[in-house]
Every structure is written in structure tokens, then in C-alpha cells.
Amino acid sequence: MKPLEGIRILDFSRVLAGPMATQILAELGAEVTKVERPGTGDESRLFEPRLPRGESAYFFAFNRAKRSMTLNLKSPEGQEIAARLAETHDVVLENFLPGEMDRFNLGYDALSRRNPGLVYVSNTGFGQTGPYRLRNGYDTIFQALSGIMHLTGHPDAPPAKAGIPVSDMTSGLWIAIAILTGLVGRGRSGRGCHVDLSMMDVQTSLLALAAARLFALDEDIGRSGTEHPGRVPSAAFRCADGGWLHISGSDQHWDAICGVLGLDDLAADAALGKNAARVAARERVMAGMRQAIAQRDRGPLAEALRDRGVPAGEVNTVREILGDPHSEARGAVGTFDHPEEGAVRALRTPLRFVGYEDPAIGCPPPLGADTAALLAGELGMAAETIDRLRNEGVI
Missing domain, CATH: 3.40.50.10540 (Crotonobetainyl-coa:carnitine coa-transferase; domain 1)
Incomplete structure (x- = not known):
């Protein structure tokens, strides 16, 4: 039934x-x-x-x-x-x-x-x-x-x-x-x-989240590409092989992200362990991540991040996701x-x-x-x- x-x-x-x-x-x-x-x-x-x-x-x-x-x-x-x-x-x-x-x-x-x-x-x-x-x-x-x-x-x-x-x-x-x-x-x-x-x-x-920013901060947000206005990192990054990988991490993922990407300088800055500090230092954090990810191929990097519990997803085409083993x-x-x-x-x-x-x-x-x-x-x-x-x- x-x-x-x-x-x-x-x-x-x-x-x-x-x-x-x-x-x-x-x-x-x-x-x-x-x-x-x-x-x-x-x-x-x-x-x-x-x-x-x-x-x-x-x-x-x-x-x-x-x-x-x-x-x-x-x-x-x-x-x-x-x-x-x-x-x-x-x-x-x-x-x-x-x-x-x-x-x-x-x-x-x-x-x-x-x-x-x-x-x-x-x-x-x-x-x-x-x-x-x-x-x-x-x-x-x-x-x-x-x-x-x-x-x-x-x-x-x-x-x-x-x-x-x-x-x-x-x-x-x-x-x-x-x-x-x-x-x-x-x-x-x-x-x-x-x-x-x-x-x-x-x-x-x-518009619930966009409206929340307007109501709370009087901020009428605009386009941000794949980045999240209130969380860093949350964006798509271009890899060495030309593929794109989206990474979205919270405070509990930050040490693992730095470890996988070899971001020792960012890891050494204790303040960056909190999202508010990473949002304030968005350009510095994003620049470091882009540089490191541009040296890595997408597939192995995605698996390395996921092995450490970091939410990471390949930016798939329609053909790719419909043929994906999980979709099947x-x-x-x-x-x-x-x-x-x-x-x-x-x-x-x-x-x-x-x-x-x-x-x-x-x-x-x-x-x-x-x-x-x-x-x-x-x-x-x-x-x-x-x-x-x-x-x-x-x-």
C-alpha cells in the first residue's frame, strides 16, 4: 500500500x-x-x-x-x-x-x-x-x-x-x-x-538567513560566489587537475583542514580556531587555502579531508552525480x-x-x-x- x-x-x-x-x-x-x-x-x-x-x-x-x-x-x-x-x-x-x-x-x-x-x-x-x-x-x-x-x-x-x-x-x-x-x-x-x-x-x-542578517546587522548582503557570508571556510576551491572541491568547515574541523593542507602558519594562530576570527581574517585564510589546494589533485584531496572528518564535496556535473556509485x-x-x-x-x-x-x-x-x-x-x-x-x- x-x-x-x-x-x-x-x-x-x-x-x-x-x-x-x-x-x-x-x-x-x-x-x-x-x-x-x-x-x-x-x-x-x-x-x-x-x-x-x-x-x-x-x-x-x-x-x-x-x-x-x-x-x-x-x-x-x-x-x-x-x-x-x-x-x-x-x-x-x-x-x-x-x-x-x-x-x-x-x-x-x-x-x-x-x-x-x-x-x-x-x-x-x-x-x-x-x-x-x-x-x-x-x-x-x-x-x-x-x-x-x-x-x-x-x-x-x-x-x-x-x-x-x-x-x-x-x-x-x-x-x-x-x-x-x-x-x-x-x-x-x-x-x-x-x-x-x-x-x-x-x-x-x-531569504530567511539573508533576512536574519538584515534584521540583526542592517546588512543587505550581495553576491559571494560559493563563499558563506558568516562562515570561513565554506567555498569551492580549484584543484591542480582543474576540478573544483567545496569545503565547508566549522571550528571542530579547523585543525584537520590545516593538517591536511599543511597550513602550519594558520594553525599556529590560536585565534583562528574560532569562526569569528576566521571571518574577520577571511582574505588571509582563503588565500592560504587557495594556494595549498591549487597544488593538490581533487580526488585524493577530497578523500584525505573526508578521512579526517572534514565535510568536502566534489563540484559534480549532472552526468557525474547521476552516475555516482552512491546515486546508483x-x-x-x-x-x-x-x-x-x-x-x-x-x-x-x-x-x-x-x-x-x-x-x-x-x-x-x-x-x-x-x-x-x-x-x-x-x-x-x-x-x-x-x-x-x-x-x-x-x-
């Missing part, structure tokens, strides 16, 4: 944050029905990169283990179908601009009257209130506005985006948290709820079988259970593959009615 078996989610979200959340929940056992536009579906079905038979690897990354039905939400008949489906689901997720689901007669007020236990999550860029509520936004826009882009990169370089769509993906995790929290609350109170989840709010919440031992990469593309590699949902079945990698659905079965099985529609709806562009 999977832990979320029996939970039913009606998912109107598109592209990344919402689909990522419902993929996680689907592989944990929830039954997720993805509602898409007839003809084109989720726009990410057209995104790069493409697999050999033309399917979108982007779409595949966030839409596994779901059912797909097509439904024209601008059609009154399509709206009524969606509302009837919501009556038998535990969760509705949507990421339209504020007010748009109300215009479709599918807002929280309308659906909760038909299903008082409904957990309804609205994931928007800027939330249901505030002066920016009707703005569109993309991942990098949120990185820019939130300050994350200002903090990313090296001090002498322009702002940089994170290497992954961090705004979308962290929002996806918060959507999953919102859904699960709503379900737990419903289990205690018997009532559903509406969750207003702003991607901008999520990004602002990630943990089963980080698996496959699913797709009717068009055949066996496709994918990253596993990272939870492992004792007491429940582990999540398995599901297959992304072809567009509208489950529409007829859902209408017949869920709503009792006859084949003739389904054919009519298809011919009229409702499905």
Missing part, C-alpha cells in the same frame, strides 16, 4: 510548479486527474528538450503517474463537467490568474458549496491579494524580484539565475505541503479549505515505459518508506488518454454523449 492511496486530486495546473507537486503525490499513491485543453494540452507538452519520437522530456519530468482528460473550461458544458468531477475529489489545484476560475464558475466558493470537504489550492505568481496580483510571472522573474538573483553569482560578476528553476520547484514543494496540510486539517475538522499560495511569497520565505546504490535513476518513446530514464521521487510501499516511477499520460473512461466511469455518460462532446470541442 502507498501512503496516499484513496486521495483524489483534480489538477488544473500547467507547466511546472503545480504539475511537480501532483506528480510527487501521484507517485505516493494519490489518484491525480490532469485536466488539459483540448488539442494542445498543457503547454509544456511542446517544450524542449524533445525525445527521439518527439515527446517533451520537460513534460515527462513533471507529469508521471497521472491520468489526462481534455476539457474546454470556456464551455458551459465543460464547466459543469469539471464541477461534477470536483464533487467526488478531495483536492482541486489550479494556477490561473486570480478570478479566472471564478469566471469559469469553478472558483472555491462555487465548488465548496457542492463539496464542503474540498481542499482547494490556488497557486499564483503573486497571490489573490496585493498590487501585483494580476501580473504574470515566470521562474526567473520571481528569482529577480525576490532578491535570489541578486544573491547569486560572484561579487565581481553580474547577477545570475540559479542553475535549476528554483522558484518553480520550491513552489511545487509548498503546493504539496499545502495539499497535505489541508487534508490533515480536514481529517480533524471535517471541513475543507482554500489555500492562497503565492510563488512570490515562497521565494521571499527562502540509492536508485536515484530509474525508467518508465512509454507507448511512443519506449523505455525512458527518469529521476525517482526521493522518499523511502518502512511500513509503506515506496513510490514507483509512473508513466506520463498521452493527451486526453483517459477522457472517455473518466466521463463514462465517473459521470455515467453514454458513448453517444461523449462523441457529441468531442465533436463540439468540449473535450
Whole structure:
């Protein structure tokens, strides 16, 4: 048994944050029905990169283990179908601009009257209130506005985006948290709820440590590359063979770092045993470490540091970490079988259970593959009615 078996989610979200959340929940056992536009579906079905038979690897990354039905939400008949489906689901997720689901007669007020236990999550860029509520936004826009882009990169370089769509993906995790929290609350109170989840709010919440420095020191920090503003050493260093090694040490690691690197002068300065002194002497400490590490090859140095208990990690490429022995031992990469593309590699949902079945990698659905079965099985529609709806562009 999977832990979320029996939970039913009606998912109107598109592209990344919402689909990522419902993929996680689907592989944990929830039954997720993805509602898409007839003809084109989720726009990410057209995104790069493409697999050999033309399917979108982007779409595949966030839409596994779901059912797909097509439904024209601008059609009154399509709206009524969606509302009837919501009556038998535990969760509705949507990421339209504020007010748009109300215009479709599918807002929280309308659906909760038909299903008082409904957990309804609205994931928007800027939330249901505030002066920016009707703005569109993309991942990098949120990185820019939130300050994350200002903090990313090296001090002498322009702002940089994170290497992954961090705004979308962290929002996806918060959507999953919102859904699960709503379900737990419903289990205690018997009532559903509406969750207003702003991607901008999520990004602002990630500034916790940067905000702590502002609140405590009135310091509005900027880019620091791989260095930590409050701890020395914590940075990536270039090794003799051209590889990069990240070392992050606290007071208890300092003697070992000096011993492995042969930093006798720094080791002799007793004050440097405390992080505050190393932060104050940042340039001296970092210069000594850079010089010593530049003479050593990455692999042997990393092992020597780890043998002494020093946290050290090679700066890997994606290919390197996915082929790493530890990733292989943990089963980080698996496959699913797709009717068009055949066996496709994918990253596993990272939870492992004792007491429940582990999540398995599901297959992304072809567009509208489950529409007829859902209408017949869920709503009792006859084949003739389904054919009519298809011919009229409702499905």
C-alpha cells in the first residue's frame, strides 16, 4: 500500500510548479486527474528538450503517474463537467490568474458549496491579494524580484539565475505541503479549505538567513560566489587537475583542514580556531587555502579531508552525480515505459518508506488518454454523449 492511496486530486495546473507537486503525490499513491485543453494540452507538452519520437522530456519530468482528460473550461458544458468531477475529489489545484476560475464558475466558493470537504489550492505568481496580483510571472522573474538573483553569482560578476528553476520547484514543494496540510486539517475538522499560495511569497520565505542578517546587522548582503557570508571556510576551491572541491568547515574541523593542507602558519594562530576570527581574517585564510589546494589533485584531496572528518564535496556535473556509485546504490535513476518513446530514464521521487510501499516511477499520460473512461466511469455518460462532446470541442 502507498501512503496516499484513496486521495483524489483534480489538477488544473500547467507547466511546472503545480504539475511537480501532483506528480510527487501521484507517485505516493494519490489518484491525480490532469485536466488539459483540448488539442494542445498543457503547454509544456511542446517544450524542449524533445525525445527521439518527439515527446517533451520537460513534460515527462513533471507529469508521471497521472491520468489526462481534455476539457474546454470556456464551455458551459465543460464547466459543469469539471464541477461534477470536483464533487467526488478531495483536492482541486489550479494556477490561473486570480478570478479566472471564478469566471469559469469553478472558483472555491462555487465548488465548496457542492463539496464542503474540498481542499482547494490556488497557486499564483503573486497571490489573490496585493498590487501585483494580476501580473504574470515566470521562474526567473520571481528569482529577480525576490532578491535570489541578486544573491547569486560572484561579487565581481553580474547577477545570475540559479542553475535549476528554483522558484518553480520550491513552489511545487509548498503546493504539496499545502495539499497535505489541508487534508490533515480536514481529517480533524471535517471541513475543507482554500489555500492562497503565492510563488512570490515562497521565494521571499527562502531569504530567511539573508533576512536574519538584515534584521540583526542592517546588512543587505550581495553576491559571494560559493563563499558563506558568516562562515570561513565554506567555498569551492580549484584543484591542480582543474576540478573544483567545496569545503565547508566549522571550528571542530579547523585543525584537520590545516593538517591536511599543511597550513602550519594558520594553525599556529590560536585565534583562528574560532569562526569569528576566521571571518574577520577571511582574505588571509582563503588565500592560504587557495594556494595549498591549487597544488593538490581533487580526488585524493577530497578523500584525505573526508578521512579526517572534514565535510568536502566534489563540484559534480549532472552526468557525474547521476552516475555516482552512491546515486546508483540509492536508485536515484530509474525508467518508465512509454507507448511512443519506449523505455525512458527518469529521476525517482526521493522518499523511502518502512511500513509503506515506496513510490514507483509512473508513466506520463498521452493527451486526453483517459477522457472517455473518466466521463463514462465517473459521470455515467453514454458513448453517444461523449462523441457529441468531442465533436463540439468540449473535450
